[in-house]
Amino acid sequence: MNNNVDYKLMRLTSSKCSEYFEAMKIYTQSVEYIQKTSTNEIKYWIDHYKKFALGDLFFFVLLSNDIVIGYAELAYIKKSRTLLIDYIAIDKQYNSNSAFYSFYWLIVDYINKQGLDYDFITKEILCKYDSTKIYLSEIKMYELENFKVANCLYVHPMLEKTNEESEKESLLMIYQKVLGLSQIKNNTYISIVKTVYLYYQAWDDPFIDISEKQDYLKKYEGYLSMITSSLNEEYVIMNGYNKKHSYSSDDKSIPSKTKSIQNALIYTIIVIIVVLGVLFFAKELNVQLTTIALVSVAVVFIVFSFVALSDSKAAKIIKNLPVFSKLFALLK
Numbered sequence: 001m002n003n004n005v006d007y008k009l010m011r012l013t014s015s016k017c018s019e020y021f022e023a024m025k026i027y028t029q030s031v032e033y034i035q036k037t038s039t040n041e042i043k044y045w046i047d048h049y050k051k052f053a054l055g056d057l058f059f060f061v062l063l064s065n066d067i068v069i070g071y072a073e074l075a076y077i078k079k080s081r082t083l084l085i086d087y088i089a090i091d092k093q094y095n096s097n098s099a100f101y102s103f104y105w106l107i108v109d110y111i112n113k114q115g116l117d118y119d120f121i122t123k124e125i126l127c128k129y130d131s132t133k134i135y136l137s138e139i140k141m142y143e144l145e146n147f148k149v150a151n152c153l154y155v156h157p158m159l160e161k162t163n164e165e166s167e168k169e170s171l172l173m174i175y176q177k178v179l180g181l182s183q184i185k186n187n188t189y190i191s192i193v194k195t196v197y198l199y200y201q202a203w204d205d206p207f208i209d210i211s212e213k214q215d216y217l218k219k220y221e222g223y224l225s226m227i228t229s230s231l232n233e234e235y236v237i238m239n240g241y242n243k244k245h246s247y248s249s250d251d252k253s254i255p256s257k258t259k260s261i262q263n264a265l266i267y268t269i270i271v272i273i274v275v276l277g278v279l280f281f282a283k284e285l286n287v288q289l290t291t292i293a294l295v296s297v298a299v300v301f302i303v304f305s306f307v308a309l310s311d312s313k314a315a316k317i318i319k320n321l322p323v324f325s326k327l328f329a330l331l332k
Contacts, residue, residue: 022068148238
């Protein structure tokens with residue numbers, strides 16, 4: 001019995017071929033409702049992919065021993081040198097890590113052979129931080145290909161007019177072709193998000209009435225405004241979602257719960273030693289209790305201020321203390 005599996009990649013350029021119909025069966029059965037694009041829209045763009053003005057559209061099927069077992073949809077945005085993954089769907093009967101990674105590697109190899117210059121690859125995960133456990137398997141698969149989750153707000157646009165559940169706070173995974181930085185600048189992140197949104201607008205353009213276009217574009221302006229105003233720091237941490245779901249210890253820049261407790265104990269011991277030392281020497285020098293109290297409070301404040309610079313919970317405690325909140329703001 002021959003157990004060898006021969007994976008092949010085929011690019012779809014027409015909806016009239018038999019592989020298209022097989023691919024759409026896999027797509028409709030494998031992709032959740034909230035992530036689905038209309039098959040009529042997919043059919044249109046497969047037949048008119050050359051009209052895509054921002055770059056290139058790619059529709060692929062994965063063949064296993066000449067049987068269609070997968071469907072993939074990607075876009076290449078030339079101006080921003082970004083590749084966007086819409087779907088990589090595998091038939092449930094053949095779904096495995098081997099099939100997924102073979103499909104992914106064949107796609108990347110195809111893109112590279114086309115000579116396309118890209119710096120980033122994006123993949124949206126339609127969930128919030130509080131529900132990432134449901135999608136951990138998908139997140140982990142992309143992480144093994146060096147994708148990282150941006151630890152900040154991302155809003156997934158609505159797919160079709162009736163799929164309101166698809167318009168939601170989600171995760172954006174980003175692959176950096178060369179650097180693979182643990183953090184990226186806010187402007188870089190906003191630029192990537194703008195690219196994703198421009199792609200959606202270009203895709204939807206043939207299906208939107210002129211009378212609806214102004215309101216449609218305002219939605220995207222609202223998304224961008226919401227995301228931009230939510231960025232408080234200069235950088236966006238990549239793989240920062242581990243703060244809420246630390247199933248992996250690969251990213252040492254994100255402290256685990258155990259590590260946070262250890263740090264808290266160390267800081268507490270330091271504070272106790274320093275305060276006891278101050279009290280001892282103050283007693284020897286016959287310093288007044290008022291002076292001792294002021295020095296002790298100052299020492300505690302300084303230590304907790306340093307802790308707060310790296311720990312958001314400590315920062316909240318300091319900010320709620322009268323007088324200290326102003327001092328802490330100046331220190332920060």
